[in-house]
Amino acid sequence: MSFDRKIKIAPSILAADFANFGQECRAVEDQGADWVHVDVMDGHFVPNITFGPAMCKAIRPHIRGVMDVHLMIAPVDPYIEAFAEAGSDVITAHVEAGPHIHRTLQAIRGAGARAGLALNPGTPAAAAAPLLDDIDLICVMTVNPGFGGQKFILSQIDKVRELRAMIGDRPIHIEIDGGVDPVTAPLVAAAGADVLVAGSAVFKGGSVSNSAPYGENIRAIREAAEAALR
Ligand code: DX5
Ligand code: ZN
Numbered sequence: 001m002s003f004d005r006k007i008k009i010a011p012s013i014l015a016a017d018f019a020n021f022g023q024e025c026r027a028v029e030d031q032g033a034d035w036v037h038v039d040v041m042d043g044h045f046v047p048n049i050t051f052g053p054a055m056c057k058a059i060r061p062h063i064r065g066v067m068d069v070h071l072m073i074a075p076v077d078p079y080i081e082a083f084a085e086a087g088s089d090v091i092t093a094h095v096e097a098g099p100h101i102h103r104t105l106q107a108i109r110g111a112g113a114r115a116g117l118a119l120n121p122g123t124p125a126a127a128a129a130p131l132l133d134d135i136d137l138i139c140v141m142t143v144n145p146g147f148g149g150q151k152f153i154l155s156q157i158d159k160v161r162e163l164r165a166m167i168g169d170r171p172i173h174i175e176i177d178g179g180v181d182p183v184t185a186p187l188v189a190a191a192g193a194d195v196l197v198a199g200s201a202v203f204k205g206g207s208v209s210n211s212a213p214y215g216e217n218i219r220a221i222r223e224a225a226e227a228a229l230r
Contacts, residue, residue, distance in 0.1 A: 015199030031215035092116025143178030152179025164192025186228030
């Protein structure tokens, strides 16, 4: 997994057909997705339950590129090894999920994955400052985690700008998660984000048997984001 700051679109399979995850992953990649974003929820850290490491392992052979696993679970540490073994390229944990985020990030890298740090909308950018040497990605939540299809929280754009300045030349991705569409994508791209997670805005209008709309949706988000950088 090489580093660059080009805009990357990461469809969240939270908005995919749960009966067809493998095919959905192939479909979005064929339609131009850069990464595949996998939302793991435990019904405890967030008020929703999705799936665990066995599902990640099952879809791994259907993903050619980056499998980006977003853990919305607490505790995190007991499950890191299993998600790494499942073939996750990036494992992201929430700073709010426990008292020992530094240990968690070290364990993620120790297990051979890239380490991501997620910040809820109520958590300031400063929470990332002591951890910059220990992370490969910061995930800025632009909705409260737990569900797809929520409204983008505009106040988070200043946080993205602050994080971008804080990161400087370090090879750390800024990922945006929640409410990304062709209207909000340019705002976060201009503020310094490079990985745009999108669930509803990618999967809307399509299906595994009619995946062309995925491609149109991905292109619309990418073009809107790239236009903001010109
Ligand atoms: C929210 C998840 C997101 C979600 C985004 O808890 O982390 O990845 O799927 O969905 P949309 O793009 O519909 O806001
Ligand atoms: Zn997510």
